[in-house]
Amino acid sequence: MGFLDIKNATKSYGAVKVLHETDISIEEGEFLVLVGPSGCGKSTLLNMIAGLENITTGDIAIKGRSMNGVRPADRNIAMVFQSYALYPNMNVGQNIVFGLEMHGVPKPERDKAMKEVAELLQIEHLLDRKPGQLSGGQRQRVAMGRALVRDPDVFLFDEPLSNLDAKLRVDMRTEIKKLHQKLKTTIVYVTHDQIEALTLSTRIAVMYGGHVQQLGTPKEIYDNPANMFVAGFMGSPSMNLFPATIAVENGRAVARTKLVGGAEATLPFAEGRGFERHEGRDIVLGLRPEAITDRDGADRNSQSVHVVEAHVEVTEPAGSDTFVVTQMGGKEVTGRFRADVDVQAGQSFPFAINMDKAVVFDPETEARIS
Template sequence: MSALEIQNIRKNYGAVETLKGIDVALESGEFLVLLGSSGCGKSTLLNIIAGLAEATSGNITIGGRSVLGVHPKDRDIAMVFQSYALYPNLSVARNIGFGLEMRKVPVAERDKAVRDAASLLQIENLLERKPSQLSGGQRQRVAIGRALVRKPQVFLFDEPLSNLDAKLRLEMRTELKRLHQMLKTTVVYVTHDQIEAMTLATRIAVMKDGRIEQLGTPEEIYDHPATLYVAGFVGAPPMNILDIKVDNGSLAIAGSDLRLPLPDRFKAVARNGTRLALGIRPEALRLASAEPSCRHALPVRIEVVELTGPELVITARIGQQKLTACLAPRAKVSQGDATTLAVDDEALHLFDPATGRACLA
């Protein structure tokens, strides 16, 4: 039995359909990330799961029980919002235990639950403070602690790290990963940050325009993007997308004289004369100077060189099209250089630009 099952959920606001048939089933202990840009429907879906919004049609079950029409407090869920939503006049301890207090949980049991949550979150020394005396990261830990003491079947997180600076976000991301590994809880987590999605999730649902573009593990999403949207959204820098034409067993790069051999795995699906999109991840490219016999060589002219620390990111031109590559940080290249990049056969992806779908061998 699934811990959470979302069945053909649709949501209309008048004539506008914001969710267009969402189907997902989560087993106990899964960490599902709803990933997408603003307006894709991910927060709307989370609110429907939480009971803060009603679906137009479809069904949601938690632990095998339909929760449509069930009040949020009776759904056996706990939610952590983007804003911390702490009571400023209450101590950290009372903020964490407030939900239990409202449910008339005995004081001794409530205090133990608060201490256990504080220990897990490493905030035992903050229990007597007020929220105004805490940093942003500490406030977010208190908000998470308030959810933890509920011990619900499903935790819901709505962009909980968005208000934190980069360093704190990294720390809290690691903390959330640690907590999930320890507690084996079922989590639905909303974010627009693909790094958060890749590092936290056991599965990612990439959403666009009220639909799930692709549902899979982080490795599947990254290594085998199902659509052009997923290819461009997941990855930093995003995947290079080049216009090509299949021409007598080769891939002719539009705007240049370059032809690449058509990988054998695509010969059955890439018909001669068709126009396709070629996807290459920037980190799959490397300098070809040490590989004079590489199968796929791309002559480029470098326009921009950026050292990020761990890598050198170059923006180059291949004919009239732009190409980004992530090279070793001490690679000997400069702006204006003409050089050649190499890429392996398995790092090439083909997409149908008309449908946006990947050409699967």
């Protein structure tokens, strides 16, 4: 039993089921990120944890105590909203301690707590200002201060960074991570940004269509996506997914796929993965862009780097790397090359493919084949 337990929770609005049976359990101090495209049910789930939405069936428990029917105020949670939701008529200090005031904390303690939090977030100089006089980043800090001051069991973040500009978003992301490492509180964080999910979390729940597609550590999600949706959604540029067929050569499973011009590439899987039993099966092969690179950039620890001559369609220099696009199995495939590799569009070029990292999906069910 975990610190936060979501058991068989569902949510329906009338006949429409927006969240299907969901089971998530996390330990104290974990950073759970709910990630998915809009309308996937992630915010609904967060609001259910907060108690802002009723739970239709199932149960949500914090510290072993069922939260069904418990008011948001009595759940010992704090929430940071996308719009920050600072009370416009109160100054920053009043905003921060409003929750303590409502919970009957005496004034001297409130002031002390306010000072500590303001110091932690470096907003002491803003305490007398009204929210309207603050910049986006400052408002964000105040909203976090308002949550921190309560010392809750669980922090809930609802897309807290999506209203900030790109630069500030990265800074605040680091800051949230630092804060989590320092305070070790349990956090549930909703975002549609997969990079935020990967960088911040200790656990990710990828959601789509009201279902949790996969729950796992960032590494599990990234390396072993449970299905094609997770594979395509997580990671940037996203994982290359292209059709191939499994064959067996010299007792070893290989993936065969078509290159531009009709040539066939044969990509042997790493040994011991057991794909031999799927001989002849049509599959979708998944390879991260960093598993497709130039010969010298390939992972030296890999057991099964395989070089394929392929036609370069486009190169996209991105400063630190150069993304090189070719076609495999009739789909565009992006490889991540080192920036100084001299590769020109229109040429044929050796692509080093790291098959250790290859994942295989069923084209019908889109689920991963192991």
